[in-house]
Amino acid sequence: MHSAPPIRKYIFIGAALLVFTGITVAANQVHLAVPLAVTVALIIAIMKGSMVAAVFMHLSDEKKWIYGALLLTVAFFIVLMALPILTITDTIGTPIHPPAAEQPRH
């Protein structure tokens, strides 16, 4: 990157990040249903994170070696986030037939 740094762009992105923080807090005051609240909060967080990575960390204009390293990181990160699903779908130790209901005593 040999061109002059885009100062106004940095300030604009900083201001946008602050606005999005305000929106996140305001959305929390509305008391949405939990699945919707999680979705809204994560979408805003991903947007904010993307702005930091693309502009402040200059990822919008980087060399292919860095993109390659990050692509691998993203792949392993997805595996890491999928691990909780494995703990739910893991059936080892679970009886195949449910235990018979207790017979009523006479």
Added chain:
Amino acid sequence: MNIPYTVEERPDTGLANGKLGIWLFLASEVMLFGALFSTYIILRTGAVEWPHGELNVGLGAVNTIILITSSVTMVMAWASLKLHNWGRHRLYLIGTFLLAGVFLVNKYFEYADHFNRGEGPAHSTFLAIYFTLTGLHGIHILGGMVVMLYFIGPGAKLYKSNPDQFVNRIEYTGLYWHFVDLVWIFLFPVLYLL
């Protein structure tokens, strides 16, 4: 001994060694925090109840604003060097350091409030993962402050002998600092709001 490729780019990667090094380090950091976020998902989905309103949202939001502002001052510290404005660079770097300090002071008050009420990490699953995630993040803030203090103090004289290498070092410090900000951007809604 002269370390190669601290300023000039390697012909094979097209990058100075430090740049690739800091990105590989950040990749390992993604996995470290990713493992803890994954743990959070397991604990939360497995819990019968999950507490709401245990944390001070106002203080969390203020800390988010502080970290975002510090990210802006950090990138401006680097940009000022690129524009050969040493005075502005010093101002922005010291500003970033001070903002990081304010973040930690806020965190101290938050932690102290919890401990005064007997709410340590052993109190509940939520507080255990809260202290683990924010504690690790806080250590990263402290690490960033040590590096910034070095470049405000003794490390600053490199600018006179090798300005390009100094600019690169500030860029790598900035990349680390923006990553720490990025982690908080996810920690804030996950712990304070959801």
